[in-house]
Amino acid sequence: MALQKVKVAVLISGRGSNLQALLDAATDPAYPAEIVLVISNIAGAYGLERAAKAGVPTLTIEHKAYPSREAFDAEMDKHIRAAGAELICLAGFMRLLSKDFSEAWNGRMLNVHPALLPSFKGLHTHRKAIEAGVKLHGCTVHFVTPELDDGPIIVQAAVPVLPDDDEDSLAARVLEQEHKAYPLALKLVAEGRVRLEGRVAKVAGAADPGNRLLFPAG
Ligand code: GRF
Numbered sequence: 551m552a553l554q555k556v557k558v559a560v561l562i563s564g565r566g567s568n569l570q571a572l573l574d575a576a577t578d579p580a581y582p583a584e585i586v587l588v589i590s591n592i593a594g595a596y597g598l599e600r601a602a603k604a605g606v607p608t609l610t611i612e613h614k615a616y617p618s619r620e621a622f623d624a625e626m627d628k629h630i631r632a633a634g635a636e637l638i639c640l641a642g643f644m645r646l647l648s649k650d651f652s653e654a655w656n657g658r659m660l661n662v663h664p665a666l667l668p669s670f671k672g673l674h675t676h677r678k679a680i681e682a683g684v685k686l687h688g689c690t691v692h693f694v695t696p697e698l699d700d701g702p703i704i705v706q707a708a709v710p711v712l713p714d715d716d717e718d719s720l721a722a723r724v725l726e727q728e729h730k731a732y733p734l735a736l737k738l739v740a741e742g743r744v745r746l747e748g749r750v751a752k753v754a755g756a757a758d759p760g761n762r763l764l765f766p767a768g
Contacts, residue, residue: 555584556740559635561626561643562590566597567725568641568662568732573604575733582740587633589626591645607633613645623651639736640694652696657746659694660739662732664724666690666706671699676720679711685765687711687720689728691735693751702751704744705735710765 555576560569569588575581588601591613601608609629616622622645630638640661652659665675667690670682679687688708695701707727711720738744743754 553580553582556582556637557586557633557635558583558637558639558736558740559587559589559630559633560585560601560639560641562588562595562597562641563592563644564595564597564642566595566600566641568728569597570600571729571733572639572641572736573600573606575737577604581733581737583637583736586635587630589629591622591643597641619646619648620650623648627651627654637736637739638694639732641732646698647694647696649696652694656695657693660691660704660732660735661694661699661701662728662735663690663692663699664721664728666708667692667699667703674717676717676724680715680717680720685711686763687724689724689731691731693746702746702749704738704751704753705731707731708763 560572562569573585576584585606588597588606588608590598590608590610593610593612598608598610611622611625613622616625636658638655638659640659665679666686666688669684670678676687686708688706690703691705692703693701707730709723709727738753745752745754
């Protein structure tokens with residue numbers, strides 16, 4: 551019998567490389583989620599082309615056309631539900647969401663953030679990491695709550711910060727890991743292996759990564 555896949559809507563604002571990672575993962579018949587709708591708040595966002603190429607329906611809902619954050623979110627909500635989506639993935643979606651929308655999708659909406667949360671919330675995370683002199687940086691996939699970049703953490707991937715890194719080189723190293731971490735996190739959630747205990751997301755049956763991440767390594 552064919553696998554019953556969890557239906558997912560992806561919200562984007564731009565180039566959509568994380569969307570692409572999710573679309574690619576979803577081509578595997580054994581992957582437990584399928585992308586049923588991609589919404590962009592920016593007309594002409596490159597991610598829309600990626601979705602179209604993958605045969606996924608797209609919508610442009612420009613936030614500027616709505617009188618309030620709530621009205622914009624309600625319009626997205628209507629289309630997401632009409633598409634039958636059970637989960638939402640934010641993938642480079644550059645709009646804050648209203649409290650109502652975040653709460654309505656509590657535990658069912660994921661985001662990828664380009665830093666090891668709770669460090670470096672908000673924008674310019676790679677610059678902040680270099681300025682802080684951290685030796686490990688990375689990305690986080692987390693559930694979305696009304697507070698920015700603050701929800702329960704599902705998956706994190708760490709990368710070294712090399713002595714000669716600038717924002718671009720560090721961003722590229724982190725982005726490569728985002729493309730692995732996001733499909734993994736969505737898979738874990740779609741498989742029902744992630745359970746919320748208050749602020750903490752507990753993941754069942756996670757593979758053993760060994761017991762340290764060390765950089766510099768000696
Ligand atoms: C990613 O770095 C993501 O972590 C951040 O915005 C960027 C979006 O990139 N939220 P893309 O549109 O997925 O290529």
